[in-house]
Amino acid sequence: MSTKSDRLELRIDPGSRERISMAAELLDEKLSDFVRGASLDRAEAVLARADHTLMPxxxxxxxxxxxxxxxxxxxxxxxxxxxxxxxRA
Structure with missing residues (x-):
């Protein structure tokens, strides 16, 4: 497992933090692990969609x-x- 040294900070309204905290608690995850995982899932979905062109x-x-x-x-x-x-020779 690689060591985590980079930090990512963000501002969030109290209601959003409460919902995210509740979801992390339901999964028995630390808040930072939950946010990291959700962010990576979303990033992978966006990047995968960018690799494909959909058309009729x-x-x-x-x-x-x-x-x-x-x-x-x-x-x-x-x-x-x-x-x-x-x-060319």
């Missing part, structure tokens, strides 16, 4: 179809066809 199936199909359509990029085409200053 029709929108997804339209997006994938649009990726298959080549764009007109004349400058890119010209650059690819231009004589190269360097070549």
């Amino acid at each position: 199936a029709l929108q997804f199909d339209a997006m994938v179809e649009s990726l298959d359509v080549p764009d007109a990029a004349p400058r890119l085409r010209d650059a690819a066809q231009a004589k190269r200053r360097f070549t």
Whole structure:
């Protein structure tokens, strides 16, 4: 188990503190352990949701179809066809 050295302080209204304390007590947890666990659970949920993009199936199909359509990029085409200053040995 790693040692806990960082601190996180916050201000809270008395009613919220009372509800959080009651919940921690129901689980027989220390208040700081309860708050830490709840905060980490919420952080994991937010981060997991940020890793995924949700959209309707029709929108997804339209997006994938649009990726298959080549764009007109004349400058890119010209650059690819231009004589190269360097070549691989």
